[in-house]
Amino acid sequence: MDKALTDSLDRYIVKLQEAAEQLKSPRKYEFRLTKRNLPAIALKSATDFLAYCALVALFRRNIGALSEPSCVALIAVPPQWQLKDVHDAANIILKDKKGFKFCLHPSSKHKRGWEIDPAELLESGEKLIVFTQEGSILHEDFELAATLSDRLAVCDIRHLRALAIFRRCGNLTDEQGAVIAEQASERMEAIFRRDQPASRAAMKLLKVGKIAPGNERLLDVSKGFGEASVWADSLKKDLSDWRQGKLPWAEVDKGCLLYGPPGTGKTRFAAALAAHCDLHLEATSIPKWQSYKDGDLGDMLKAMYQAFGSAKDNAPCLLFLDEFDAIGDRAKFPSRHETYSTTVVNALLECLDGTEGREGVVVLGACNYPERIDPALLRSGRLEKHVRFPLPDAVARGEILEFHLPNLAGEAALREIAARLPGKSGADIERLAREARRIARKENRDVNISDVRSQVQVRPPLDAKTLYRVAIHEAGHALVSHALMLGKIEWVEIYDNIENFATTVDANGGMFMERPHREFLTRWDTMKMITSDLAGAAAEDLVFGHRANWSTGSQGSDFASATALAIRMVTEYAFGNSLYYLPGSVDMTSPPKLWEDLALRDDVTEILQEQYQRARDMLDGLKPTLLKLAEALVKYKRLDARQLEAYWPGSRKGMPPRSQRQKSGHQH
Known part of the structure; x- marks a missing residue:
């Protein structure tokens, strides 16, 4: 043969x-x-x-x-x-x-x-x-x-069958050949392993993924993406009712802005959303418009009008506009670019308003920095729905791993690995899968769980001294937040990285609290939030005489959150020493520009120092309780709301039996 x-x-x-x-x-x-x-x-x-x-x-x-x-x-x-x-x-x-x-x-x-x-x-x-x-x-x-x-x-079916024969990979049906033909070129080595049936990989591809517009396997958008998943299901129902004539188009969300950190998978989510709602997908980006042909104003506008025109021609359609924050804000354009940029924004407003009607076209924008977008683009009738797109949770991380490693789909060990990747973006997980495939490719075999595990950077086990410091830190947050009545504390936990691992946050511990919705904020409300943010560091300072760098080590750290809120207090809420209102006057994404306003720097410094001292003073008065709660965290690693009742100041409740503690912990 x-x-x-x-x-x-x-x-x-x-x-x-x-x-x-x-x-x-x-x-x-x-x-x-x-x-x-x-x-x-x-x-x-x-x-x-x-x-x-x-x-x-x-x-x-x-x-x-x-x-x-x-x-x-x-x-x-x-x-x-x-x-x-x-x-x-x-x-x-x-x-x-x-x-x-x-x-x-x-x-x-x-x-x-x-x-x-x-x-x-x-x-x-x-x-x-x-x-x-x-x-x-x-x-x-x-x-x-x-x-x-x-x-x-x-990937003509004749060529695929020839490759299967040369590599002794068995026979392929037309359906199996079709699904293989739509895969990325880098997957061909995984599909056509020597002396292994290619049909097995094809059947996995057919089983674990749906073929969408563009013939690409997609993630399940209905779970794992927080508020975005809720909105996706709501949009699907509304579109179904609209198709059946039960709902006028005016009642359907005409546009939505997804915003969140880079690499979270907003682009892939858009493709999956189109399939989920049975919509044609028209995908482009603001930079693509800007680079069309010679990139002058006429070319930019032509690319924009073509995108909206194509979406209307293919309605019902999802028009996905990536990097939407690149459009800018008319109030902030440099004078040398003002005419060009203002014309572009005005044209986009015209397209979104749809003077000729855009029934059946849902516009989905995606960006990292929503504050950089002209407010007029985000008003009702345009991109009116604003949804924060989070880092994927454990469920979504598992789906992303299965997406990139289809031959391991359904394996419990893969889900376990995904659960231990908190804080990783979709792009991070894709890179991990790529490295695992490279290892297998070098050894001329299928990728396996060991290849994936080898690419996971496991946090080192915490020694007793470090674990106790983490417990003091989280206990400080919990006690101050409870005392200031900021919300219901659901649970507090720490991770020794031996028997307990982080699955929700990329940290050594965490306090998880449900905050009530507030229609307005007073100065005292914002001060309490900052006090709570700084309480972990203050607890370490009180007990050990100094604090560790995990309070300030990233943009999502305690001090980063407190600083951002203090800046809003001064520039937006007029809660500083001045009464001026200057929203957006400080680019929160540009640290070098943050302190150019000396008056702002002084106001923010005063607020932070005052609330840090407040947290330290509060914990000084609660020091026996702080130590007791920290010791319990070291012993049990996790305490839920019911178990925490025994440690709040003034409580006379005893700890529940250990069996009940374990049952409660598993429920979370």
């Missing part, structure tokens, strides 16, 4: 050579293919083999144009395949041929312009083959010079 297939493919290449010979006489140069060892290529690299076969088919279709001495070929590569993979295969085919030059076209235009020089590539006189990602913007000079444009059809 192997020999018959090899002979068939060899005859196929010989025909290409004969066609080239027939075209040779009237031309100065000829295009020929050298016979290659197909089994060797297949055994060495699955991606090389599939790209090789696809290129041979493309060359066969275009043998005449490729034989021309002045050939400039534009070859569009499907988005799930890397240009480098196709370039490697082209080098195999044309290894011994002179007069050919390749270009891997950038996927987008940089703000400073293109990172390639067409003139340099075109002036050499050599035949030029330009590989470009399908759907990306092309340099205009290449479009003008092109003598051939074609799309590379990778």
Whole structure:
């Protein structure tokens, strides 16, 4: 069977050579293919083999144009395949041929312009083959010079079956071949493992993922993403009612802004949301509009209008606008860019308002810094719903790992690993999976749980001294928050990284409190919040005479939260020493600019020092209780709301029996 297939493919290449010979006489140069060892290529690299076969088919279709001495070929590569993979295969085919030059076209235009020089590539006189990602913007000079444009059809079912035969991976049905064909090129090694059935991987892909618009497996948006999951389900119900005529379009959310830290998976969430709601997905970004063609105002507006026009033509549709904060705020534009930027914002307002109607089009924006967006874009009728997109919880982290490691989907050990990755973004988890696949690839086998575990950075076990410091810190937060009646404390816990591990926060411990909704805040309310934020450090200072750096080590730390609230107190709430109201006057994302206002710096410093001392004084009066609560945390690691009742000042309740404590702990 192997020999018959090899002979068939060899005859196929010989025909290409004969066609080239027939075209040779009237031309100065000829295009020929050298016979290659197909089994060797297949055994060495699955991606090389599939790209090789696809290129041979493309060359066969275009043998005449490729034989021309002045050939400039534009070859569009499907988005799930890397240009480098196709370039490697082209080098195999044309290894011994002179007069050919390749270009891997950038996927987008940089703000400073293109990172390639067409003139340099075109002036050499050599035949030029330009590989470009399908759907990306092309340099205009290449479009003008092109003598051939074609799309590379990778993963033809015949090529997949040939690869399976060479690698002894068994037979593939048409359905299995179809799902494999839609996977990223880097997955082919995992699917076509030597002497392993490729059908097994295909069935896993069919089982654990849905095929969405664009044929991409998707995550479950209905769980694991907090408020965003709630909104997704609500939108799906409203759209269903609208389709059935039960709900007018005016009652459906017309737009939503997802905001949160980088790398959380907002882009992937948008694709999954479109499938969840059975919507066509039109995805773009503000930077793509800005880099369209020459990037001038006319090009920018043209790209914008095209996106909205395409969404209307494909309604019902989800129009996803990534990096939405790049649009800016008209009140903050530098004077030299004011006309350009203001015109862009006004045009976007016009598109969002939909004077010609945009029924059936839901606009979803995504950004990291919502405060940088012009407020008019976020008002009712535009991007009216604002949803914080959090870092994925344990459930979502497990789904993301399964998405990138489909052959391990459903394994309990993978979910356990995901639970121990608190604070990791979707991008972090994707990188972890990629590294695990690389380990398996080097050893020519399927990725396994051990590969994944090897990429997880496990927190070192805490010694008794450090664990006690963590307990003092969290007990300080709990006691001050309870005394100031800031909300209901659900539980307090610490992690020794031996038997107890963090699953919710990337920290050594945490206090979890449900705060009541407040319609307004007084100065005292905000002061109490800051006191609570600083109470952990104050407790350490009181007991040990100094504090550790985990109160200030990141943007989400206690001191960062307290500082941000103190700045809002002064600039937005007029709770400082001045009565001025200057919302947005300080760029909270730019620390160097934070202290340019000396009066603000003095006000904030005074607030923080005053509340730090308040927390320390409160805990000094509660020191016996503080020590008792910390000792209980060291012993039991976790105390829930009912168990904490025994430790609040004035309580006469005793600790519940240990069996009840364990049962209560498992319920959380």
